[in-house]
Amino acid sequence: MGWLEKNNRLLSSMIVLIVCVILWEIACHILQVRPFILPAPSAILIEMIEDPNYFIKHAGYTLMTTLAGFALAVVLGVLMAVGIVHSVFLDRTLYTLLVALNSVPKVALAPLFVIWMGTGSEPKIAIALMIAIFSIVIDTVLGLRSVDKDMIDMARSARATTMQVLFKIRFPCALASMFAGMKVGISFALIGAIVGEFVAGETGLGHVILLSQGMFDTARAFVAIVILGIMGTILFYTVEAVERILLPWHTSQRVNTQ
C-alpha cells in the first residue's frame, strides 16, 4: 500500500471507504439486520435515487443556512478580533466574555433563538453564526497579535498609521491563523444549522432526520447523514483551497526557509 500514501490521499481514502461499505452491505445480509435498525448501503442508495429532488431541496436549504451563518461569523468575528486587538477595553470585556461564553454548551441556547426569531431561516443562521464565531475570533486575535515586533517597527519607521499596520502587516501575517479558525468554523456552522433545524422549522436535512425518526424511516435518515458528511467535507476543503490560493507563501514553498 506504500504507493497509495505517496500517490493520492483522495484515492486511498476512497478505497478504504468502499471496502467499509462493502463489509457493511455483506454484514447486513448475513446477520439479517432489520432495516429500521441499520439499513444496508444499497437500501440507502435506492432511497436517495427514488426522490432526489426532495433531498436536493433540503440539502440546499441547509447549505444556504450554513454559508450565511459562516459568512456572518467571519465578518463579525474578524471585526470583533480587530477591536479586541486595538482596544484594551474590548480586550478586557468582550474577549473575556467571549471566552467565558465559549464554555457554555451553545446547543442549549438554540431553543431561545426560536423564541426570539421564530421558525424561519433567521434562528438557524443565528445558531450557525453563534457556534462558528468563537474559533474565528480567538484564532484571528491570536494571529493579529503574534506579529513580529521588528516588522511593526519597520512599518513605524516610515510612520505607518494604525490602519496601514493593520492592513499591510497584521492581516497578511494573521491569515494563516485566521484560516485555521475558519476551517474549524465552517464545520461548526454546519452543526449549528442542523441544531437549528432540529429545534424548529420544516426544511433542511436536520428536519429530514427528525421526520424520518418519527416514521422509523432509517434509510432516509441515513441519506441525510451521508449528504451532510459529503457537504461538510466539501466545505472544509473549499476553505482549505481558498487558503492555498491566498497564502502561497505559507504552504509548500515555506518549508525550506530560514
Add this chain to the structure above:
Amino acid sequence: MTQPRSYVHVRNLDKVYRSKQADIEALKSIHLDIQEHEFISVLGPSGCGKSTLLKCLAGLEPITSGEVILNGAPVKSPPDNMGIVFQRDILLDWRNILNNVLFITEIRGAKRTDYEDKARTLLKRFGLEGFEHKHPWELSGGMRQRVSICRALLDNPELLLLDEPFGALDAMTRDDLNLELARLWQETKKTVLFITHSIAEAVFLSTKVVVMSSNPGKIDEILDIELPHPRALNVRETPEFGEYVQHLRGHFTTLGVLQEG
C-alpha cells in the same frame, strides 16, 4: 547648553525600562555627536543597549530623559530622512522583491511610479537584477538582507541606521556585504550608524567606533579610525588595522566580556 552643530546630537540620554519586578537601566548618560557623512559603529557585548540606542535615535523608542536631536530638531517620532536595516531582513513574504523594496515609500504615501525605476536600479546595483518578481523565500539569506538594504535606501535617506544587519550571515556573505556597504558609503557619503558586535567589522567600516558596556548601558570610549578610504578587504592584514582591533579587544577583555584561552 550650546547650540548643537552636529547632525545627530545626543545629550544625557537615559532610557529606563520599567517593569513590575525592577527598573532596568538600558542606557545611562549617553553623550554622542555624529557629524554629517560620518560612519559610526557602535560596538558592544549583547545587552549593552546598543540596539536600544539605535531605536531611540530612530524615534521608535521614547527616551526617559535627555535629548536626541537630529539635524536641529528633537526626535519625537521616526524622521523622514532616515532608513533602517534590522538584524533580520524582515521582508514581507506576501510581497515580491520589488514590492518589498517599495514598501517604505508606499507607507509614506508616495506614488509608486515615482519610485519603481529607482527600486529596479537599486536592486540591480546590489546584484539582484532579475529577482524583482521573486518572493523572499526564494532568496538566500545574503540576498534577502541586500533587499532590506535596498528598501532602506529607496527614499534616499540622509541617515542610515543598521542594527547588526549581518549578524545572521555566514562569514563570506558578511565580507561581501561589508564591502558593498563600504562602497555605498564611499559613493553616497550618507551618515551611517552601524550597530555590531564584530570588532573587525567595526574597524573596517567606520570613521569612528563607539565602545559600549552594559549594566547600565553606557559609552566607554569613542575611537577614531584613521585608516585611509576607500578600504579594501586586505586592509585587515595591515599592522594599523591590527592595532585598532587589539586595542578594542583589550577593552573588552578588561571588561571581562572576552576571555582569553
